[in-house]
Amino acid sequence: MLSKKIEEALNKQIRIEAESSQVYLAMACWAEVQGFEGVAQFMFAHSDEERMHMLKLVKFVNERGGHAQISDLAAPPTEFGSFKNMFETLFNHEVMVSQSINDLVHITLEERDYATHNFLQWYVSEQIEEEALARNILDKINLIGDDKGGLYLFDNDVKQLVAAGPDAPQ
Ligand code: FEO
Numbered sequence: 001m002l003s004k005k006i007e008e009a010l011n012k013q014i015r016i017e018a019e020s021s022q023v024y025l026a027m028a029c030w031a032e033v034q035g036f037e038g039v040a041q042f043m044f045a046h047s048d049e050e051r052m053h054m055l056k057l058v059k060f061v062n063e064r065g066g067h068a069q070i071s072d073l074a075a076p077p078t079e080f081g082s083f084k085n086m087f088e089t090l091f092n093h094e095v096m097v098s099q100s101i102n103d104l105v106h107i108t109l110e111e112r113d114y115a116t117h118n119f120l121q122w123y124v125s126e127q128i129e130e131e132a133l134a135r136n137i138l139d140k141i142n143l144i145g146d147d148k149g150g151l152y153l154f155d156n157d158v159k160q161l162v163a164a165g166p167d168a169p170q
């Protein structure tokens with residue numbers, strides 16, 4: 001059984017994962033209308049992953065005697081200016097998500113809720129991967145800058161990343 005405090009904290013995380021899905025969906029659209037298919041595919045796939053992160057929490061809350069709350073969401077930006085800016089936004093967003101997961105893990109220890117603590121370990125590992133992936137892409141983008149040919153090749157590279165699946169080594 002979840003305590004009220006844990007239930008509220010998990011519901012807050014459900015909202016964050018749902019908003020993450022929306023942010024990456026907006027990034028996918030921005031990339032797609034500019035003809036960058038690889039980046040768009042990557043962002044569409046990432047948006048789906050975030051929805052999966054959200055659903056996993058929803059099921060857990062309901063199974064543990066709580067009630068998952070599906071709330072309204074903040075609208076994501078529609079313009080990202082440049083790929084560098086977009087991937088910086090993505091990286092910073094993931095750092096924020098990691099912080100939120102850490103805070104959540106901390107609350108489970110305070111509340112001595114070891115079942116939720118155990119459940120959240122999956123998210124702790126996932127965030128290490130997500131941050132590493134975002135940092136890796138950002139490093140590439142920083143090398144390319146605004147070079148059109150470089151961006152074209154980068155787009156193809158990212159397409160391979162999607163084809164290889166989320167667990168492929170970077
Ligand atoms: Fe579900 Fe990208 O954090």
